[in-house]
Amino acid sequence: MPSVVLESITPDLARFGGRVVEDILQCGNNIEENQPKLKQYDHWSRRVDELTTSEGWRRMHDIAAEEGLVAIAYERKYAEFSRLYQFTKIYLFAPSSSIYDCPLSMTDGAARVIELIGDNELKEEVYPRLTSRDPCKFWTSGQWMTERPGGSDVGLTETLAEPIDPAANVWRIDGFKWFSSATDANITMLLARGKDPKTGEFQHGSKGLSLYFAQVRTADNKLNGVRIHRLKSKFGTKGLPTAELELVNMKGKLIGEFNRGVPNISHILNITRIYSALGCTAFMRRSLYLAKEYAHKRKASGAYLSELPLHVATLAELELKFRGALQFVFYSIQLLGKSEASVATLDEINMLRLVTPIVKLWCAKQSVQFVSECMETLGGQGYMEETGIAKLLRDTQVNTIWEGTTNVLSLDVLRVLHRSKGKITDTLVKFVESKLLFEESKMPPGVVQILQEARNDTRAVLKQTVDFIHKFSNTKDLEAMARKLAFVLANIIISVLLVEHACWSQRHQNEHTSQRDLIAAKNWGRSMKQSMEELIQAQKDTRSEDHLLVFGKTKL
Helix, strand or coil: CCHHHHHHHHHHHHHHHHHHCCHHHHHHHHHHHCCCEEEEECCCCCEEEEEECCHHHHHHHHHHHHCCCCHHHHHCCCHHHHHHHHHHHHHHHHHHCCCCHHHHHHHHHHHHHHHHHCCHHHHHHCHHHHCCCCCCCCCCEEEECCCCCCCCCHHHCCCEEEEEEHHHCEEEEEEEEEEEECCCCCEEEEEEEEECCCCCCECCCHHHEEEEEEECECCCCCECCEEEEEECCCCCCCCCCEEEEEEEEEEEEEECCCCCHHHHHHHHHHHHHHHHHHHHHHHHHHHHHHHHHHHCCCEECCEEHHHCHHHHHHHHHHHHHHHHHHHHHHHHHHHHHHHHCCCCCHHHHHHHHHHHHHHHHHHHHHHHHHHHHHHHHCCHHHHCHHHCHHHHHHHHHHHHCCCCCHHHHHHHHHHHHHHHCCHHHHHHHHHHHHHCCCCHHHCCHHHHHHHHHHHHHHHHHHHHHHHHHHHCCCHHHHHHHHHHHHHHHHHHHHHHHHHHHHHHHHHHCCHHHHHHHHHHHHHHHHHHHHHHHHHHHCCCCCHHHHHHHHHCCCCC
């Protein structure tokens, strides 16, 4: 980030950092203590479906607007760096917000969809509200995709949409949405199977889906054809109103081309997946810093935990993993910012396509074990609700499921590799080589040696990975190994970013800080090599063995 931009935004970040542990944290605690309630009928047995949220949840809406937590990205005051600025604030905000970054992610995604493919009415009337800094004008958005038969397979969507006023682009939408987060949102984006105005028929599968926009309430504040059947009973995210919804004669409008719902909603998913990865990283940071602080306060065997080698070794592993996540997620944000500001190269656009599913699956998967380990480092105190780690653990678990499970996203990675016909791997090689260049003459010999070893390790694993991918003629052969392949790719990218950061740190940071960054770059190679070994070990066809082990019979 240019120094002029950094100097401009730092005062706001410092001020906001203070607010995060004051009134924002108080609102987050209020949300957890006062979970949403649903009243379906009044005393005359009339259906009312009144959803009540906490004062903290409603206040969080106003704070999000005041702080520009969505607006910053679309004001684009700092061009390609606006996303870095915005997501830094979200990064500070997330652990205190009681998952309010969830509706913000969907609101952000909805704004992007309207900006790209919305009609003039949506751009003039809805987009300004989604990107407003005025709490009285600011709207949030939901994202209704999940249905009872489908889950991640949106091709099984049963919700139907029929045109009732084609000239005005008004559609009637009927169906059932099994999982709708932020049910109190003002608007929603949803997938439905549209009746073709020309043929009068519905097309089956994902190719028959279209993307629709609807306001959740009508002008007189009544629900727009929405019946709230029940609030979901969830493991975590308890302050977030999540409901099962029946849609009966809901009025909406088509967004984008007819029967292009999946490609159109991908504009939202690209953003919400990065939010998910960022939230996981923020939870990791909050948990780690609680664990590090506790190590200076708690004594065991006559010494502080911070003086016990095994305890410090455990914290060091966590510190390394956190640093990797931080580099990875902000690299993806940098690519997103460049793409939206139309300054990204073709290689950077291709990297964004590859990185988005990987950063989400990697950060989400790592964060659950990470936060659990942090809880363990606090012993019995970590298990107590008062320390806050228990809530972080419950809330981070959902990220392995939201916006695509680890397996679903791993298969997305295979699709990216397959559709590029080898171009993505070429792009990856260029990315690695461009980031691993550094001026050896300006560094001490010992530093150069460490960086050279990290560079050589990364190049070696990259070559193995590219050869491995090219070895298989189609994605079906790779499917059983998709998860391990995604983790290898994540580890390669993180290794490169840590080396790049260590080189930068040598030039710009003090000796103590630069030494820490150098250690991180050096030590990451172990994770990278281990993940590669697991992938190589998994390449033999064990599908029949897997079926026999799990189900007691071989695959037919």
